[in-house]
Amino acid sequence: MDRKNQTPQGQIAQVIVDFLEVAVSCVVFLKGFYHPRAFERRRYMNVVVQKAVHPQLAGYIHSATSGLFPFIQKGLVERVLVIFYDKAHVPVEKFVFKLAVNQSYGSKIEEANLEFALRAFLIKLTVAEPLTRSLPSDGSWEITAYFRSLPPDGEKEAQLWIPTDTKQWMQPPQITPIKSMSCDPVKMQLYLEQPSPTEP
Numbered sequence: 001m002d003r004k005n006q007t008p009q010g011q012i013a014q015v016i017v018d019f020l021e022v023a024v025s026c027v028v029f030l031k032g033f034y035h036p037r038a039f040e041r042r043r044y045m046n047v048v049v050q051k052a053v054h055p056q057l058a059g060y061i062h063s064a065t066s067g068l069f070p071f072i073q074k075g076l077v078e079r080v081l082v083i084f085y086d087k088a089h090v091p092v093e094k095f096v097f098k099l100a101v102n103q104s105y106g107s108k109i110e111e112a113n114l115e116f117a118l119r120a121f122l123i124k125l126t127v128a129e130p131l132t133r134s135l136p137s138d139g140s141w142e143i144t145a146y147f148r149s150l151p152p153d154g155e156k157e158a159q160l161w162i163p164t165d166t167k168q169w170m171q172p173p174q175i176t177p178i179k180s181m182s183c184d185p186v187k188m189q190l191y192l193e194q195p196s197p198t199e200p
């Protein structure tokens, strides 16, 4: 992709979707959802990560994350979630990437600096396993994005995103922070949401 004519928001969105592709892959590996052979050790930003190589898995992660590009660029995406469900499609764990991109930031950004800041999230993810709960068998997972506002109807890319029928928890979830950073023009937080112990 030619990045020379991109706005700072375009540059940032590209770095973020590339990061999310790797991060989601690491999350799915961490949860042991697939055979380890569906992944390959790769170096990304000089961190050893687990990249999905199984074609369907890699394709899903790639299309879901890269499909967010125009919406992240416009500041419409508030949260990107990797949600794990039990077999009744009730969420058992959510990995939440909360993000904000300053829309009035006008200077060129140093992509290397932003990548360096995001790298810390990948390092935390590689050691986050003890914080997570074990998954029931026969579960499923998916990538879901929450928008600050709805994209305009006519937009072609918006049609890829369908309203979610995710079941809600009755009680406020338990939240476990994993990593956060705030370095203008990007804010990002990664945390876990798990059902409260009093959840019926």
Ligand SMILES: *[C@@H]1O[C@H](CO)[C@@H](O)[C@H](O)[C@H]1NC(C)=O
Binding pocket: 102, 103, 104, 105, 106, 184, 185
């Ligand atoms: C966004 O960027 C503008 C221009 O650089 C800056 O003045 C403003 O403080 C930033 N906003 C936030 C919330 O950081």
